[in-house]
Amino acid sequence: MTSKTEWVAVDWGTSNVRAWGIAADGSHTFSSQSExxxxxIGRADxxxxxxxxxxxNAPAGTDTVICGMAGARxxxxxxxxLDTPADLTRLAGGAVRPEGSGFAARILPGVSQRTVGHEDVMRGEETQLLGLLALRPGFEGTAILPxxxxxxxxxRDGRIVRFSTAMTGELYEILSQHSVLRHSFAxxxxxxxxxxxxxxxxxxxGLDSPALATSLVFRTRAAAxxxxxGADWCSGYLSGLLVGVEIGGHRDWLDGPGVPLIGSARFGRLYGAALKLIGFSGEPVDASDATIAGLIAARAQT
Incomplete structure (x- = not known):
């Protein structure tokens, strides 16, 4: 298996890290993951x-392309x-090379948006978006990564023109576990x-009244x-509400009937159901498939 591995693709997240061996024909020679x-971990680790x-699975010196939080501060x-408008076809040009790994490692950059009042950053998602362009050549419009x-x-034209981050998943965790709403989940x-x-x-x-989000959130407690x-209804209500608020607040971003949803199957179903309520169709794209396709496309740029 070692002789078949031409290079290694790595997705380094905040909680986990995954690696795939890639052969000359693009097939996977191995996969591994770690928490x-x-x-x-610290920088020295x-x-x-x-x-x-x-x-x-691969000899020392093997080319290794890494995306995600390994490139964070x-x-x-x-x-x-890379600042917006960020050309995804030149993503690899911003890669850095850490020393001392024993492999020819390169870490891809993230993307920032410096517009006053709309400052934002991403790391890892840009690679998935490059993967989306590889999986769906010529795509233009809005993609959602729930x-x-x-x-x-x-x-537009292979470039990230603008983007917006919504802390939907983290808000659910904080509100359900660390606010007064936690009593409704017990x-x-x-x-x-x-x-x-x-x-x-x-x-x-949430879709109908995103501006009332802070009031609608408290209904979780009042309804209990x-x-x-019960806890099941409250969990569903809060989850659906936060997704509805997110989509309702970004409705003006939607400009086509098909909206790529890059993420897990669970999130694809949830966001797809919300989009359907307002006349749009969610098109699920597996997050791992997009990441690997993006890393392959990035390596091909150099």
Whole structure:
């Protein structure tokens, strides 16, 4: 297997890191993962973690292309952001080369938006968007990358023109575990039979009235106290509400019937259902497929 590995693709996240061996024909020779993401290790730990991921599947000196948080200021070696409008076809030109890894490692840059009042940053998503262009050549329009920190990205002529981050997933975690709403989640399983009804009701409320988000959020608690709603309904309502608020607040970004949703199948279903309510169609794109396609495309740029 080692002899077949031409290079290694790596996606270094905050919590986890994944690596894939890539053969000359683009097939995978191995895959591995670790929970030693950027947030769990120090700068000096990166070479050892990378060596552990690759193991004996590739020899020393093998070309290794890395995206994600390894290039953050707190990561292995900072890869300066490319400013919008950022040309995805030249992403690899901004890569940096950390020393001492034993491999020919290159870390791809993130993208920043410096417009006053709309400052924003991304790391890792730009590679998935390059992958989207590889998987769907000629794509133009808005793509959504739902998750802990969802990204809305407008792409024109192979460039990231503008983007917006929504802390939807993190807000759900904070509100459900660390706010007064947590009491509404302590009465039973959050994945019970009423979760879908809660999602549907919250989603519609968020889509219809995103400006009332802070008031609608508190209904999670009030409905538990006054209407006997269980933890499953409350979980669904809060999740659907936050997704609805996110999409409702970005409705003017949507300019075509098909909207790529780069992420997990779960998020694809959730965001797809919300988009359908306002006349759009979500088109799921597996996050891993987009990442690998983006890393392959980035390597081909050099």
């Amino acid at each position: 030693r993401g950027m947030g769990k 990166y070479p050892a973690v990378l060596a552990e991921l690759i193991g004996d 707190q990561g292995w070696l900072e890869a300066p952001y 998750g802990t920190h969802s990204k809305w990205v407008e792409i 009465s039973g399983a959050i994945d019970g039979p009423e979760i879908e009804d809660g999602i549907a009701e919250g989603m519609r409320a 106290l006054l209407a006997g709603k």
